[in-house]
Amino acid sequence: MIYQYVVTLKNTRGRYLDRISLWLLFISVAVFIRIQFVFSDRAKYIPLGCAIVIAGVVAYAWFLRRRYPGRTVYYSHTLFLAAIGWVPIYGWFLVPLVAMALLERQAKRPLEIGFSDKMVVINSLFRRKYHWTDFNNVVLKDDLLTLDFKNNRLLQRETIDEEGDAEEDEFNDYCRERLASAHSGITSA
Helix, strand or coil, X not given: CCCCEEEEECCCCHHHHHHHHHHHHHHHHHHHHHHHHHCCCHHHHHHHHHHHHHHHHHHHHHHHHHHCCCCCCCCHHHXXXXXXXXXXCCHHHHHHHHHHHHHHHHHHCCCEEEECCCEEXXXXXXXXXXXXXXXXXXXXXXXXXXXXXXXXXXXXXXXXCCCCHHHHHHHHXXXXXXXXXXXXXXXXX
């Protein structure tokens, strides 16, 4: 599908996902180190190796975040490693770690909304499509996109500033035309 406009929204979930990932990794390292004093067989060496590598990767990610503040850091590989370390102890705990690792990249991507002549598509984990008749109003003003749905829902999010104010006016005119033509098509039918 060809979109006349694509608006990219700021992703505010990344900070929370990082905190959850770091807590899961911290708990994993603490348990893996504790296992060294509990187990006496070879099963304790897998978690110990994972704990050492996890601690090193988290320290490196912390260094990258301090050195390059705008850079996105992903913990998916480290979460997979922590899941491997949990297998000899509590195998069931690898399920939430693997799920978090698989969904992290998708959840940290900026949300994109595509506007075409026929519909509006919100590109998230599951793509959602809306017809222009589903909206009362669509406005982009001062880097804030507002989608006013007919079912009394309101989506209002901050955008990533990629163009100037002239683009904002063109976008609002385009949306106004699409809404007028969609609503005139309903009333005449």
